[in-house]
Amino acid sequence: MSTEGQDWVYSETVKDHFLNPRNFLMGDESKFDYDACGIVGNPICGDQMKMYIKVDKKSDKIKDIKWKTYGCASAIASTSALSEIAKGKTLDEALEITAEDIDEYLGKLPKHKFHCSILGHDALKDAINNYRKS
Numbered sequence: 181m182s183t184e185g186q187d188w189v190y191s192e193t194v195k196d197h198f199l200n201p202r203n204f205l206m207g208d209e210s211k212f213d214y215d216a217c218g219i220v221g222n223p224i225c226g227d228q229m230k231m232y233i234k235v236d237k238k239s240d241k242i243k244d245i246k247w248k249t250y251g252c253a254s255a256i257a258s259t260s261a262l263s264e265i266a267k268g269k270t271l272d273e274a275l276e277i278t279a280e281d282i283d284e285y286l287g288k289l290p291k292h293k294f295h296c297s298i299l300g301h302d303a304l305k306d307a308i309n310n311y312r313k314s
């Protein structure tokens with residue numbers, strides 16, 4: 181049996197997070213009481229991501245997280261996974277999450293879509309940096 185084309189296959193976890201994205205911000209951002217926002221664009225494809233965090237000031241943990249994007253299916257699934265991984269972590273712990281962690285959580289993205297997982301990852305870093313500057 182030929183293995184050619186296997187790199188085009190999405191895992192069940194990727195499909196689930198794409199079709200049922202967790203922590204996706206529906207509608208206007210004014211409806212979410214966030215502390216900081218991060219915005220990034222993907223230089224490879226030009227897609228954009230916005231990430232919003234609500235931080236527990238005592239524990240420095242991410243209490244809640246929302247996001248929205250013009251990104252592709254892989255970006256949606258990756259950011260959904262990232263939002264689940266990051267929620268409840270301290271800001272320092274959240275900064276240690278890698279694109280590889282997201283890829284593992286999803287059961288691997290096709291190699292040519294790996295760059296899509298970086299979009300949410302960079303938006304989260306930007307949101308944390310903006311929170312710390314405020």
Ligand code: FES
Nearest residue numbers: 225227252255296
């Ligand atoms: S192709 Fe742009 S984020 Fe996936």
